[in-house]
Amino acid sequence: MASSRLNRNSALGFFEKKTTKITVLSLLCFAVVMVLFGAWQKWTNSAQPADYEGRIVDRWADNSGAAEGYQPRLALLIESTDGRRFTVRVDPNVYESARVGMRIRSRSGQVVLIDSEKNPVAK
Numbered sequence: 001m002a003s004s005r006l007n008r009n010s011a012l013g014f015f016e017k018k019t020t021k022i023t024v025l026s027l028l029c030f031a032v033v034m035v036l037f038g039a040w041q042k043w044t045n046s047a048q049p050a051d052y053e054g055r056i057v058d059r060w061a062d063n064s065g066a067a068e069g070y071q072p073r074l075a076l077l078i079e080s081t082d083g084r085r086f087t088v089r090v091d092p093n094v095y096e097s098a099r100v101g102m103r104i105r106s107r108s109g110q111v112v113l114i115d116s117e118k119n120p121v122a123k
Helices: 002-044 092-097
Strands: 052-062 073-080 085-089 103-107 110-114
Touching (some): 092 110
Antiparallel strands (some): 052 073, 052 103, 103 110
């Protein structure tokens, strides 16, 4: 009788230890996945500054979508006066008017393109 209790208790202890290890490893894996997901979100949806000023270094349209009626993501690479570079999504009007080398300024959502040869163009 005592030996069957001992075997039952040792079996329960064995499973409790395994369950604890499995739970801890599952939580650790979940935490790693969440950190990777958060990093991916930050990388793909980088926050663009609300107010910025700088020079247009590059411009491109991302046509990675294959769905019908897909609108391409239009973007400009801006280099600020302190040398920092960042990407800004823009609407089609700004994208069509923007040229590499132009200065750009955004204040409260109002984008102004400044061509060194012409007057500022507000969009």
